[in-house]
Amino acid sequence: MTILMTFSKGAGCQTFRLACRPALASGKSFSMAMLVLLLCGCGPAQQPTSSTSTQPAATATSSAPSAATADPQQVKQMNNAALSVQSKVFGQLPDGREVSLVTLKNSHGVELDVTNYGGIITRLITPDAKGQPGDIVLGYDNLQQYLDNNPYFGAIIGRFGNRIAKGQFAIDGKSYQLANNDGDNHLHGGVQGFDKKLWQMQPFQHADSVGVELSYLSVDGEEGYPGNLQVKVIYTLTNTNELQMQFQATTDQTTPVNLTQHSYFNLAGSGSILEHQLEIPAAQITPVGAGLIPTGELQAVEGTAFDFRSAKAIGRDIAAEDAQLKLGLGYDHNFVLKATVDDSLVLAGRVLEPKSGRVLEVWTEEPAVQFYSGNFLDGSLTGKGVQYAHRSGFCLEPQHYPDAPNQSTFPSTLLKPGETYSTQIVYRFSTKS
Ligand code: BGC
DSSP states (O other), X not given: OEEEEEEEEXXXXXXXXXXXXXXXXXXXXXXXXXXXXXXXXXXXXXXXXXXXXXXXXXXXXXXXXXXXXXXXXXXXXXXXTTEXXXXXXXXXXXXXXXXXXXXXXXXXXXXXXXXXXXXXXXXXXXXXXXXOEEEOBOOOSSHHHHHHOOSSTTEEEOSBOSEEGGGEEEEXXXXXXXXXXXXXXXXXXXXXXXXXXXXXXXXXXXXXXXXXXXXXXXXXXXXXXOSXXXXXXXXEEETXXXXXXXXXXXXXXXXXXXOEEEOOBOTTSSSOSTTSEEEOOOSEEOXXXXXXXXXXXXXXXXXXXXXXXXXXXXXXXXXXXXXXXXHHTSOEEEEEOOSSXXXXXXXXXXXXXXXXXXXXXXXXXXSEEEEEOOTTOOSOOXXXXXXXXXXXXXXXXXXXXXXXXXXXXXXXOEEOTTOOEEEEEEEEEEEOO
């Protein structure tokens, strides 16, 4: 059962949906005591799933709230035991539009901040093996820093994650020219990609999870792409220590779509990521040429620095004599996770930071994952009191293969009118002592 609750204060009001177990809410007389019970917690907190279990819990989609703009005028809070959602003003865009920041907390010490500017995750706290909380994502302290210079820290990436050669492709014989922002190529949706858009954001709270639903209409011709694309991204923080991210889109003209999430992680909080132990269950990569554009081939990882099928330190082979590592200035490559495209959830990467004992798993429905070892970080950016030095953050970005619109042998990224683009990424947090 879903109960719609509206909290009003002054001129502003904000709506949350609170989904509770039917057993609690199905009584004939819906007494005040029950209402209090509902507000204080809808069921027992679940224990986090173990880091060795096979798949993340399924995402609850049926009770997601409908999109509406949250009123960021006032800080509002709704507590469900330790699960909570809080919203506040993050700042203003140069054109005066107000930007919000929502804090999501679960009952096990996982919490994150999400802004509707770019759908950026600005802060992500998880406990280490001793229970000490720490922020495991790179980011900034305020909106202005994100506006000034953000190398995609924490952002939603679209319409097309990764590169499209020369920003060109053709659909049904018609050629399109996109905005180029990476030398001669198009990267991460162009000059004003989804990471720089103001999304509508609606917080929600369920019995065992909290989250936000973000929506954005990318209009026909934006950054050169065809068709009006309606996009929805739902971030759900569960009490099983997962951040589940669902991506959906529909279009009125055929267009390439390749959405992803671009958090930079450092499971120690700061310092080099080269000692992090990484496992990627991929037997092949899509090797690149100049400008990090795929050659169109698949290359076996066997016997190369790209073999992460057994966990190894990110830094172990990063300086190896390898043509691909030279082109990427380190790891900046697409690892193939699935031979065929389907909606099964597979492991894209498992990372252990030995000192803190923090473990991050990334699961996805996508056929590949871009592993980027923070090669372009050079110490010139500082956020949250940390100077972001070379290789002080890494990204695991589930996605379709780069430059797919120009590579006939790669799985298609075209979305047609009448179809629904749907994919999922899950971050699962645990520890190992
Ligand atoms: C790309 C890198 C790029 C980084 C930040 C990654 O997804 O693969 O080449 O530098 O994003 O833009």
